[in-house]
Amino acid sequence: MSVSDQHLIEAIRKGDKQSFEIVFKQYYRTLCEYAFTIVKDTDEARDIVQSMFLKIWERREDLIITLTLKAYLYRAVHNTCLNRIKHESIKTKYIRQSIGDGRLEVKQPEVFANETEKKVMKAIDDLPEQCRIIFKLSRFEEMSYADIAQKLNISVQTVANQVSKALKVLRTQLTDTD
Known part of the structure; x- marks a missing residue:
């Protein structure tokens, strides 16, 4: 991990909003593009990246990054995308079962x-x-x-x-x- 990554991570951990904004501005667009390649929906990709950054800020004091900052952010977006896809799959399966059983009232x-x-x-x-x-x-x-x-x-x-x-x-x- 580079010295600047370590400095940014430590500053974010301490609540430095400017450091957080630097990271946000540096990675937001490319993370959205990456998320889009997985979920195939622009709005969903933006929501995933924004919620990931929000989660990082909310849990900043416990933030531990052993890889590079970039690798950490991409892995977090990747995992969040997969979780959303899995959630949607379960929801779709439930709806199909409910319709088949006649339990779903519309x-x-x-x-x-x-x-x-x-x-x-x-x-x-x-x-x-x-x-x-x-x-x-x-x-x-x-x-x-x-x-x-x-x-x-x-x-x-x-x-x-x-x-x-x-x-x-x-x-x-x-x-x-x-």
């Missing part, structure tokens, strides 16, 4: 989709202003965290934190109302 699609969309949009509108703006830029305008940070003149980490916060709030609100 509401009228247009009514269900319309009600769900209204609930989601209401939950998004109820988010705090900055959180809502960042979430909409990320999900609806498909901007990267780095682009949002630059546009709003905030750090990439702030963007990641706000998107994570929005997702937690939305999950809570949408599961509590069902």
Whole structure:
């Protein structure tokens, strides 16, 4: 491992946001491209890379990297992609079994989709202003965290934190109302 990798890892472990942003900016795009080669979906690839970086930041104090930083990041993305594919496979298998057994009840699609969309949009509108703006830029305008940070003149980490916060709030609100 290079001296600069060791320095960056140690700085991230200590909570240095600038070091984290350096790593994020340096690897984000190529990691997204790599994830895309596995999952074959641009949005899914971005989500995987963003959630991997968020997980690294959240667990930074326990971060132990014995390989190069690049190798660690690529391995983390690779494993996350495989886990997502496995999860989707299990979900598809369950749905097929449920349909075959007649256990799966399906509401009228247009009514269900319309009600769900209204609930989601209401939950998004109820988010705090900055959180809502960042979430909409990320999900609806498909901007990267780095682009949002630059546009709003905030750090990439702030963007990641706000998107994570929005997702937690939305999950809570949408599961509590069902």
